[in-house]
Amino acid sequence: MYCFLRLSVLLVGLIVSASSYAANAVQPLTTADDLGPKVEQPIEFPHDRHAGDAAKGGMEINCMYCHTYARRSIVAGIPPLQKCIGCHQSIESVRETPRIKKLFEYWEAKKAVPWKKVHDLPDFVRFNHERHIQRFVFAQNKPVQEACGYCHGDVKTMTVARRQKPLSMGWCVSCHQKDHPVDATSTKTTHGPNDCWQCHK
Amino acid sequence: MIENSFNRRDFLKVLGWGSATVALSGCGNTSVEDGKEFVTSYVQTADYIIPSIGTYFNSTCAQCDAGCGIMGRVREGRVLKLEGNPKSSINNGKMCGLGQAGVQAHYNPDRIREPLLRNGDKGEAITWEKALGLINEKVGGVRAENVAFLTGGVSGHVKALLKNYLDALGSGHHYVYEAVAPSVMRAANKKAYGVEMPRLRMDKAKVILSFGADFLGAWISPVHFSQQYARFRKADNGKRGVLVQVESKMTLTGANADRWLVIRPGTEGIFALGLINALAAAGLSVPGDVAAVVKEYTTDRVSKDTGVPTEHIAKLAALLKERSPSLIIAGSAAEGYAHGSQNATAIALLNQVLGNVGKTVEGSSGIPFPQMAPTTGNRQALQILNDNMAQDKVKVLFSYGSNPVFTAPASMKLKENLKKVPFKVAFAHYMDETAVEADLVLPLNSALEDWGTVMPEYIADGAQLNIRQPLMEKLHPGTLGMGDILLALLKQRRPEEYKGYEDFYSYLRNAMVSNKGALGGANADDNTFWEAALSHGMVKLVGSPINISSHVSANGLVVPAPFVEDSTYPLHLIPAVSASLRDGRNANEPWLQESPDPLTTIVWDSWVEMHPKTAAKLGIVEGDIVEVASKSGAIKAQVYVFTGIHPDVISVPLGYGHEAMGRYAKGVGVNAFKILDPVFDKETGELAMHETRVKVSKAGQRVIIVKDEGPAGGNQMGRKIAVRMSSDKVNLSKEV
Numbered sequence: 006m007y008c009f010l011r012l013s014v015l016l017v018g019l020i021v022s023a024s025s026y027a028a029n030a031v032q033p034l035t036t037a038d039d040l041g042p043k044v045e046q047p048i049e050f051p052h053d054r055h056a057g058d059a060a061k062g063g064m065e066i067n068c069m070y071c072h073t074y075a076r077r078s079i080v081a082g083i084p085p086l087q088k089c090i091g092c093h094q095s096i097e098s099v100r101e102t103p104r105i106k107k108l109f110e111y112w113e114a115k116k117a118v119p120w121k122k123v124h125d126l127p128d129f130v131r132f133n134h135e136r137h138i139q140r141f142v143f144a145q146n147k148p149v150q151e152a153c154g155y156c157h158g159d160v161k162t163m164t165v166a167r168r169q170k171p172l173s174m175g176w177c178v179s180c181h182q183k184d185h186p187v188d189a190t191s192t193k194t195t196h197g198p199n200d201c202w203q204c205h206k
Numbered sequence: 207m208i209e210n211s212f213n214r215r216d217f218l219k220v221l222g223w224g225s226a227t228v229a230l231s232g233c234g235n236t237s238v239e240d241g242k243e244f245v246t247s248y249v250q251t252a253d254y255i256i257p258s259i260g261t262y263f264n265s266t267c268a269q270c271d272a273g274c275g276i277m278g279r280v281r282e283g284r285v286l287k288l289e290g291n292p293k294s295s296i297n298n299g300k301m302c303g304l305g306q307a308g309v310q311a312h313y314n315p316d317r318i319r320e321p322l323l324r325n326g327d328k329g330e331a332i333t334w335e336k337a338l339g340l341i342n343e344k345v346g347g348v349r350a351e352n353v354a355f356l357t358g359g360v361s362g363h364v365k366a367l368l369k370n371y372l373d374a375l376g377s378g379h380h381y382v383y384e385a386v387a388p389s390v391m392r393a394a395n396k397k398a399y400g401v402e403m404p405r406l407r408m409d410k411a412k413v414i415l416s417f418g419a420d421f422l423g424a425w426i427s428p429v430h431f432s433q434q435y436a437r438f439r440k441a442d443n444g445k446r447g448v449l450v451q452v453e454s455k456m457t458l459t460g461a462n463a464d465r466w467l468v469i470r471p472g473t474e475g476i477f478a479l480g481l482i483n484a485l486a487a488a489g490l491s492v493p494g495d496v497a498a499v500v501k502e503y504t505t506d507r508v509s510k511d512t513g514v515p516t517e518h519i520a521k522l523a524a525l526l527k528e529r530s531p532s533l534i535i536a537g538s539a540a541e542g543y544a545h546g547s548q549n550a551t552a553i554a555l556l557n558q559v560l561g562n563v564g565k566t567v568e569g570s571s572g573i574p575f576p577q578m579a580p581t582t583g584n585r586q587a588l589q590i591l592n593d594n595m596a597q598d599k600v601k602v603l604f605s606y607g608s609n610p611v612f613t614a615p616a617s618m619k620l621k622e623n624l625k626k627v628p629f630k631v632a633f634a635h636y637m638d639e640t641a642v643e644a645d646l647v648l649p650l651n652s653a654l655e656d657w658g659t660v661m662p663e664y665i666a667d668g669a670q671l672n673i674r675q676p677l678m679e680k681l682h683p684g685t686l687g688m689g690d691i692l693l694a695l696l697k698q699r700r701p702e703e704y705k706g707y708e709d710f711y712s713y714l715r716n717a718m719v720s721n722k723g724a725l726g727g728a729n730a731d732d733n734t735f736w737e738a739a740l741s742h743g744m745v746k747l748v749g750s751p752i753n754i755s756s757h758v759s760a761n762g763l764v765v766p767a768p769f770v771e772d773s774t775y776p777l778h779l780i781p782a783v784s785a786s787l788r789d790g791r792n793a794n795e796p797w798l799q800e801s802p803d804p805l806t807t808i809v810w811d812s813w814v815e816m817h818p819k820t821a822a823k824l825g826i827v828e829g830d831i832v833e834v835a836s837k838s839g840a841i842k843a844q845v846y847v848f849t850g851i852h853p854d855v856i857s858v859p860l861g862y863g864h865e866a867m868g869r870y871a872k873g874v875g876v877n878a879f880k881i882l883d884p885v886f887d888k889e890t891g892e893l894a895m896h897e898t899r900v901k902v903s904k905a906g907q908r909v910i911i912v913k914d915e916g917p918a919g920g921n922q923m924g925r926k927i928a929v930r931m932s933s934d935k936v937n938l939s940k941e942v
């Protein structure tokens with residue numbers, strides 16, 4: 006009886022999960038866009054104003070000026086509030102605008118801004134920013150915005166960032182299978198790793 | 207985005223059903239929490255702090271009194287894992303399992319989060335302001351001599367502040383109580399060598415003879431001794447040291463010994479004197495007065511009294527004579543009796559006769575700041591406090607760092623006497639048995655979020671002031687550090703003196719920096735000195751060495767004849783101090799309950815260790831629930847049949863059996879402290895922990911013991927994995 010019961014529970018599990026598998030049966034093996042939900046942030050941070058092209062009123066700040074951890078850590082990190090204030094305390098022109106006022110309120114209360122996470126991966130996946138940035142930006146001299154953009158889309162045109170790509174396993178693999186030519190002296194392989202344990206914990 | 211019928215919660219549900227489903231539903235399950243989780247950044251941070259990469263900060267372990275230096279791995283503002291601080295000469299980068307569980311003391315869900323004031327049976331949350339005001343009012347309303355402060359062992363700046371507070375009140379009543387402490391040994395050492403805690407140089411010894419000192423498990427500074435022991439085992443000269451352990455119940459150290467000699471409880475002193483006699487017979491020069499005293503302790507008589515076969519006594523004497531220097535250690539097995547002091551003195555005499563004093567037993571270092579030196583405690587202090595409470599002499603009682611309601615034997619009637627104290631304040635992390643009795647409970651910071659200094663009692667050389675610093679922000683805004691509370695109380699009494707210090711941190715920094723000359727920072731500027739102290743987690747102190755003298759006199763040394771049988775209570779109870787639970791203060795940390803006892807592999811419960819012969823006589827098998835009754839009370843627990851114990855002895859571990867404290871401690875096992883008989887060491891007045899006599903009777907039920915151990919006999923899949931040989935087949939002199 007005991008065995009039987011367990012089996013039936015497992016079967017129910019299989020059926021339920023199989024149905025969900027069917028819904029996802031086609032794993033996108035593409036780099037196609039796949040827009041994530043709109044995320045409401047405590048402060049609508051205008052990425053376009055900071056990183057956008059000068060012609061469009063942007064400041065062309067390097068992504069890694071603020072997301073400085075991307076090249077040294079597995080996470081890109083949100084800059085400490087101190088960094089925002091570092092610049093904004095000397096930008097008088099926007100000091101009284103609602104968003105900046107809010108920013109300074111957090112600063113004066115010494116409270117962290119409760120940003121919402123826009124790009125989340127399942128807990129069993131380990132994505133390493135540092136490796137990707139070191140490879141594309143530092144080893145292959147790709148422009149920073151292009152390299153970040155592989156996964157994050159064209160952030161310099163957005164205000165609040167929104168997920169652009171599926172970030173599914175199939176999608177990751179689609180890129181890992183591509184050739185990313187390296188120079189002749191490099192010992193690196195041309196494509197990304199295909200080993201389960203590289204990404205799965 | 208791909209519409210996914212699975213949200214994370216459903217996913218977790220499926221996870222519980224079977225692993226086959228995980229693989230299927232896991233794939234393509236992306237963006238699980240988009241826009242839902244927070245990704246909180248720092249407000250301000252140092253350049254070296256990088257999200258997802260751990261940073262290590264040094265501090266001091268608070269899990270036991272050894273005071274090991276620790277490094278906490280901190281990531282995203284949370285402390286995740288502790289390691290040993292390599293710079294600390296106590297533990298040299300190593301740690302023990304009890305220390306590792308320190309994170310569970312910190313993140314513990316049962317921590318008290320705000321000051322609680324008694325309202326009938328309940329504790330009502332109040333503000334700190336009100337709590338401190340209430341203390342001011344209460345201590346102001348009674349005579350100073352009616353205020354008592356009970357603490358565990360204290361040292362460092364908290365101790366100095368505590369003394370100042372008591373001075374400010376005009377009361378000197380500071381009672382220091384440690385439930386399991388080598389107090390008898392300290393006193394005996396003081397008499398024999400002039401220092402309470404001589405430094406034991408195991409690494410220089412060629413033979414160690416230990417009388418029940420569990421120095422690899424729970425004795426004084428186990429991590430330090432383990433390292434010394436490793437060097438003793440693998441000496442530079444290539445000669446492996448020999449450890450002989452003499453005790454009535456096997457400890458972890460006993461299990462590691464080359465030769466484990468089981469001895470009749472209480473006859474350790476006789477054994478030591480017998481060894482001196484045997485050594486003298488073998489040609490070791492022994493002073494005349496000593497020879498006169500020991501001459502009656504012939505090997506035959508000693509063997510009869512102690513139960514150790516004559517050949518082992520002879521072999522041991524030969525070994526000690528051949529290999530010098532040796533080291534003889536008096537541990538709990540020797541000191542836990544009414545004649546504990548005599549036992550310890552006999553053992554010190556053996557050290558002296560063997561010429562070990564000055565070689566493997568060395569003097570300690572003086573401490574440049576005596577006001578911060580460790581105050582060690584004993585149970586006698588609690589007895590005095592208890593008597594005072596019984597006589598209504600205590601009107602306000604503070605309790606910090608000890609849990610006497612749990613650890614005091616029932617015969618002391620401490621709980622009843624506590625009720626006579628009109629106002630009791632407990633500084634506590636948990637609602638432990640003592641806090642439950644209090645009128646005002648003040649929640650303390652965990653050791654990983656607190657400031658302080660610790661001066662350990664035992665350190666290999668020199669002296670050391672350990673720094674305790676926060677490894678992360680406070681988890682609960684309503685808790686405070688002991689230093690902060692004392693400072694606030696002092697501000698009530700001596701506002702002029704203390705008003706300059708905003709908090710304990712500023713007091714501590716100022717106290718350290720203004721003494722930097724004596725703390726080894728004479729040439730550094732204030733900031734450099736302070737930063738260096740914090741980054742090292744300690745400052746080394748230079749104290750004048752205290753020389754050791756050896757003047758154990760054999761005159762008047764009597765060790766009593768072995769116990770007479772007691773037909774009502776035929777068995778001796780040895781309350782065992784385990785490496786994880788010690789006196790029970792850490793019992794609410796599930797890792798400790800979960801880690802198997804090293805000898806029996808039992809988890810999450812108490813047990814009664816019993817020799818197979820005794821069990822057979824009583825018709826008991828493993829798992830039987832028995833009642834262990836002494837004159838002072840009875841407990842019930844499961845029996846574990848174990849050969850590493852004298853047939854006249856049963857043993858129950860301490861630390862279990864909490865009635866309060868928290869979800870992991872409460873109701874797990876039984877409290878062996880409660881049934882200890884009120885028998886005291888004749889010289890020091892210390893509770894003789896091994897003197898309780900008990901009777902054992904079956905209580906009817908039988909359980910399956912939850913333990914890690916595999917099938918008996920060391921047999922795995924039909925293969926023997928550990929070959930056993932009976933001990934009399936081993937010739938120790940050939941073996942080592």
Ligand code: SF4
Pocket residue numbers: 267268269270271272273274297300301302303304305306427428429
């Ligand atoms: S011996 Fe004591 S102080 Fe040292 S790590 Fe273990 S619990 Fe901590």
